Amino acid sequence: MALLCLLLNSQDSLAKIWRVNNNAGVAADFTDLQSAVNGAAPGDTLHIEGSPYSYGGATIGKKLTILGPGFFLDENPNSQALQHSGKLAGIAFNVGSEGSLVMGIDFQGNGINIFSDDILIRRNRFSTQNGVIPDYSIGTINLYYRSNNSNIPINNVIISQNYGVKIAVSYASTGVLITNNYICFEAWGGDGTTSYCLAAHANAILLVQNNIFRRGKVGASNSNFTNNIMVFGQFEGTGNLYSNNMASASQFGNANGNQENVIMANVFVGATTNPTAEGQWKLKAGSPAIGAGYGSTAQNPIDCGMFSGQNAYILAGMPPMPAIYSFEIQPIGSNTDPIDVKVKVKSAGN
Template identity: 35%
Template sequence: MNYRFYTLLSICFFFMVSVGNAKIFRVGYTGPQVTGTDYADFQTAHDEAATGDTLLFYPGNNYTGTASKSLVYMGYGYFLSGTEGNTGLQLITGTLYLQITLTAGSDGSHFEGIGDNTGQTGQLYLIFSNGINNIVIRRCNYVLVYGSTSEDCTDWQIIQSYNIDFIPYANGNTGKFLNLRVENCHLTRLDFTNLTAGSNGQVSNCVIVGGVNLTGASIYFKNNIFQGASFSGVAGTLFENNLFDFTEGTYNITGGTDNQFSVDMSNVFVGSTGNSTDGQWQLKAGSPAIGAGTGSTDCGMFGGTNPYRLSGIPSIPVFYKLTAPSRTATTNPYTITFSVKSNN
């Protein structure tokens, strides 16, 4: 079942990228090898690729290396078995660990569908030592952003992703993040402590369950739900239409526009019983987060105009099933049926 799913997924990738004359490289694929397409390790595939090409990663390996080109990095998603959102469509074993050091030339890279499937042994780990711009992280799980930079990093987007640990460092106290956007994510940490004062951005429609240190940063929070979160350095931070599980005034957070304090979180989410790891953060019937956001949108990661998607399947159509009347063609015409799922 694994090979069938991956073969069909690869067909779809080839079709999607061929339109723009970009190329797809398979990394770690264990099926029949195609020269010039299949590579065992990240670095060799990267070095053969050109700007705009796609690297499709397969599970069961740890991939590490240095990126100096603007590429698209794609995996298969995460939480793909058990009670998760894609049960019965494929069975994927093994974990996917991708550690990339971003260097000059890697601006504009896009990461999607990469993450842990077996309990935090896999992750997307991004390291950088200079200013890297226009990075998109979408539908990834267990994402660690950990860099030391002496230059500004601008226009990073982290979207529809799960278990985000954002803790960059400044090198020589001169680096900061500008126009950072984090949307429809589950965050475990957001820490600007070690960056130069002046970082800015927006965090919207997220579920935040860990430490938030905003020292020296100007961040706009809207439509979020904070459960078990702690704060420091909130001076100059704007909070609108958020739900907090602590009383007003805690961590010096007061007022704002249409925020709710002392919210009983047992009334907010559907919970883990009978739900997937990421599905537990959906809003239950009667939740105070329903319609509580700006413009009467729902708060949390499943609200807004770009809601979180279970399991982080990349946003391309996927052929997940092929049905044929027999293994050999016995009629003319011979009818086969492809089942396709949209993941937009």
């Protein structure tokens, strides 16, 4: 056992961080995602740096951490000095990628296909913009089966703090946590669309909490829904447990702390007060969602919606790592007056 622990610790200490950057004139380790995946070893980290160009997609069969700089950086002051996001096309996680994490990525309407257990998808953007509509098109996170055995559904997947995403659980997966996301069908479908924003197999078991459902149908059975807000949409399924959700109509009913027929203009600050894509979904003063969450007390209030709970949504999707948000350099210097550089660094919360 001691030898095994020594070997594991040795493997962790050998993990490497790779730079992925396709900007002209930048000396990086890789310029596209698939080459970075192929060149990295299990346990390594890929830093996808900001760029106006996409790094493409990849099929992944090893444990990797993929980190981007976040998104909506131009809408969130003091987020990143370089306001380009790290853009990727679709990703497929195959068996062998167990334990992988992808965070802070701009998928630009593309999605993720999961064929492996134990995947964490956190703080990513899956939408594309059309004019002033930030969620005009939406990418999908698809949960399938193990890539080496189509008879075994994948299990233990966490989908947390993502913006503008659809979710499809196509097989009888268990251990699926969906928390603090902005979930919706495409805006082009309209608020009355009956297309699914969250669709789950009848035997899949989900824990769904503190999400905002913007538009589209939610279909799930034998799952638990807590502290969610449905702005527009429909709900269908059997055997579910509902508590402390609120909706614009009677989607969750009014038992077990649920609230129905809520006027959504009274819930959120809205685009007039906070015109950013994410910030408009914060709760306004006096919102009926404040303190309405399951287990809320006066000493420890818990709200409904994506900005509350243990995994509160983080603006701009920035990973919890140091980020340069201000960079100032003196344009001219000399031997007697060296060039001054002022850098400000901060870290997003966990």
